[in-house]
Amino acid sequence: MRIALDAMGSDNAPDVEIEGAVLAAIQSTTQIILVGDAARLHTGLDLHKHSPDNISVVHASETINMDEPPVMAVRRKKDASLNVAMRMLKHDEVDAVISAGSTGAVMVCARTMLGSIRGVSRPALCQVLPTRSGKVVLLDLGANVDCSARQLCEFAEMGVAYSRFTLGIDTPRVGLLNIGEEDLKGSQVSREVHRNLKAALHVNFVGNIEPRAMFNGAADVVVCDGFVGNLMLKTSEAVAGLVAGLLKDELESSTKNKLAAMIARKSLHALKQKVDPNESHGAPLLGIDGHVVVLHGSSTPQGIANAIAGVQLAFENELITHIRENIVSLRQVEQAVQADELPKLAENQ
Helix, strand or coil: CEEEEECCCCCCCCHHHHHHHHHHHHHCCCEEEEEECHHHHHHHHHCCCCCCCCEEEEECCECCCCCCCHHHHHHHCCCEHHHHHHHHHHCCCCCEEEECCCHHHHHHHHHHHCCECCCCCCCEEEEEEECCCCEEEEECCCCCCCCCHHHHHHHHHHHHHHHHHCCCCCCCEEEEECCCCCCCCCCHHHHHHHHHHHHCCCCEEEEEECHHHHHCCCCCEEECCHHHHHHHHHHHHHHHHHHHHHHHHHHCCCHHHHHHHHHCHHHHHHHHHHHCHHHCCCEEEECECCEEEECCCCCCHHHHHHHHHHHHHHHHCCHHHHHHHHHHHHHHHHHHHHHCCHHHHHHHC
């Protein structure tokens, strides 16, 4: 597999990208192409005495900054590292693109250059979050502020494919994030999504789900619009930071508590790993006709390496093919709902 890594995207570029690429290259035979300022990239690679042979460099003379308007930056900076990497994917020179740069710029660039998978009206950002009993795929995380019922159902189909063929969950349970568990809760759009997903017998739909149930592990895939998803993600990160800060203050408040912290050090480290976003595979942009992963600007080298491992798994398991198949099944359900032919559809399935 060949992966183009936007080496100029993160807050600490290109050092983080270089170190992450080296970590990943040591562990696999994947070809990793660092895209960015060639002089800086070669200098950084030279610092690693045993730089793996499966890392190469492609020069890009420009960089898209976080504070630039995404649409204008993508249009004007033709030789930006993100644009160069995405063109490589468009022309089949690589199999995936990973960037820790501007999320908006990545989405604009991917949609304009690669387009969407046939049948997908809008792509969605997803991320794997920890729960009490495992993991949950949450989408959309901000690519689409306002969503129609059809789009939310598409998100569910894409989330199921990602959960099955990247996380290895055979029959993912799908929940619709809502203000209550009752079938008629929420907006008209929510009720329509609930009806359609309930009718989709190929989807293991568990109904409406509240945040508490989601974090307790009641579903493997949870669907919402981008406004709610982004707010949910940022709120959970803020609460996790608050709890971590309060816990640290408490453990450092006395000699007895410091001793307790030393005893519980392994458990605390394990807990940190579970909630650390750098331990996930990043945020795949599902629905794009190509493998694209977005990372946080403050990603660590390990976060870069984990994203590379995750997109390699998605590519090997033909994630995009399975998304296409799921979207076809969704269209059949929609037609049956409109024609009131659900019993006939159920017999066929």
